[in-house]
Ligand SMILES: Nc1ncnc2c1ncn2[C@@H]1O[C@H](COP(=O)(O)OP(=O)(O)OP(=O)(O)O)[C@@H](O)[C@H]1O
């Protein structure tokens with residue numbers, strides 16, 4: 001399994017946000033995570049690459065394994081976890097530096113040796129090609145990245161994870177700031193990255209979960225209610241709460 005949690009519970013102070021969550025995410029697949037606002041989707045993602053811990057009032061129990069290694073264990077280096085597990089957010093957070101420097105930014109943080117100019121060129125080209133952005137930007141790599149369209153910026157945010165050679169990509173509503181056309185383009189890209197990367201994507205867009213994922217997890221109030229193959233979840237949900245949610249009967 002690419003990601004496997006067992007008995008994962010999480011508290012923000014005295015408020016419990018995750019209850020005994022057992023989730024197994026299959027390697028090379030796209031898994032979508034759905035559920036009403038506040039059910040703990042972002043909390044789950046943030047636990048997998050350990051971003052939650054920047055809050056001192058967060059406490060967790062249980063285990064989180066990424067390719068068999070417990071990322072919560074003592075002595076685990078956060079830098080190593082974040083290299084393996086990249087994260088993409090709702091709003092593209094491209095940095096106000098050049099497109100080229102955005103792609104190379106993570107390497108600067110994560111590796112001791114700075115790539116040479118030609119190594120850098122190579123990494124930039126490969127990464128931008130992988131996210132289907134190269135043709136749009138190859139003649140303006142020195143331009144400030146924040147001048148790109150939101151779709152291009154979100155693709156760039158994915159591209160800049162790739163030099164670290166992550167194996168898992170966590171995406172928290174990566175299309176929610178995009179218009180329908182840009183959403184479709186980013187969905188196509190996610191589908192294209194499937195296989196080489198294991199992708200876990202949170203979405204409020206049922207059509208997107210249905211179109212663009214192999215498996216689907218439905219969460220409610222910090223618990224996993226159902227986790228099945230996506231087609232099955234939408235055709236024959238096993239749980240009444242799942243059926244209600246995907247048919248839009250929830251607030
Ligand atoms: N930093 C925090 N401190 C305290 N409580 C938090 C914090 N982050 C989230 N919560 C609470 O934990 C619960 C789960 O929040 P989370 O953001 O994981 O939900 P979500 O499923 O991602 O919702 P949405 O669909 O709105 O993004 C909510 O009740 C939320 O208020």
Ligand SMILES: [Mg+2]
Nearest residue numbers: 041042043172
């Ligand atoms: Mg969220």
